[in-house]
Amino acid sequence: MFSFLKSKPPTTASVADQGVFIEVARGKTLLEAALEQGLSFPHNCKVGTCGTCLYRLDGGKISELTSSAMGLTQEQFQAGYRLACQTLPKTDLTITLDEALKRTQPVVEVGGRVASLAHLTHDIVELRVDLDEPIRFQPGQYAELLIDGVAAWRSYSFANPPHASNASVHFHVRLVPGGQFTGWLFAASRLGQAVRVRGPYGQFGLKPGASPIICVAGGSGLAPIKCMLEGASPEARRRPVIVLFGARTERDIYGLDAFEALKNTWEADLTFTPILSAEPADSSWTGGRGLVTDYIQTIPDIDHAQAYLCGPPPMVDAAEAALSKAGLTSDRIFADRFFDKSRVAAA
């Protein structure tokens, strides 16, 4: 009699040719549902900007948070492609994905408390959170953090590799002017503050192979690179590594101790080179100056390498272009862009 009060049943998206079915609860996006079910659905920004989560809609009806047209080319949109992070299915769907979906670690949500906050630079802190229950993740992945009443969920890469208990997780958080979450975090001592953590998310991480590794990081983009190298297997530690760290001035450099320690335990050569883009010309800095992209051109035999890029989207875009120009094919370039809300408006 009161059937109209019952909540609507979930819809199902079936992925053509893959035998995969994604159950999507009402109100969830297709991407949220896929990630919660531990599927490796490609994504990055989750806000409709980067175009990574595109799929082709072959059948069924959807509504969208914002139009997929914002993050896709006109040709893609007209060919029926849509963005999973913006898709709210209205009926069961049939979709096509270029990439084969794999089962990964299912997303869990746990409580925790801020255990420590330490300044790494004037505008980057290391945030340590003690978790009520461990979260399993792969080095290079990220979690989402929520402080009730402060901001919606925000994404931060794990900065320390998984360890026996995984009950303490570390993040490098850069202050974003005008940012809700980071503004709150930097405004006062937050020790003991309750925080919700959910994850793991993302496919960024060291890929198999024996080729040299080039890492290009900007600002807090160093976090997943550090995590990935610290968590590397004994085989991976035989691969030569070049880390280029882009920063504005000397006071923006951090990670020297961590990378010195890595260098001492890495079997092959590992170099960590900070490159400063806005260091005053008359300062005592004797290291690299200019843009990280200028240094990419000086790396020999680049076409045999794998490249890992992480940080602000404009820096990652520029590094990707420089690597392609230097002869590295796109299947050897892996990128994690730290999108924030300003990019939504820019889209």
Ligand SMILES: Cc1cc2nc3c(=O)[nH]c(=O)nc-3n(C[C@H](O)[C@H](O)[C@H](O)COP(=O)(O)OP(=O)(O)OC[C@H]3O[C@@H](n4cnc5c(N)ncnc54)[C@H](O)[C@@H]3O)c2cc1C
């Ligand atoms: C996969 C991923 C991993 C990430 N990992 C890290 C990490 O390890 N470390 C790290 O420091 N960051 C990371 N980020 C970025 C992080 O998730 C946050 O976006 C960032 O910290 C800003 O959060 P905030 O709440 O302080 O700022 P927000 O409140 O989200 O605001 C960000 C900026 O957008 C502007 N803005 C907000 N709303 C609007 C609007 N409507 N129109 C125009 N401008 C607007 C604000 O003024 C501000 O300048 C990652 C992002 C992604 C996608």
Ligand code: FES
């Ligand atoms: S993850 Fe959907 S557009 Fe970036």
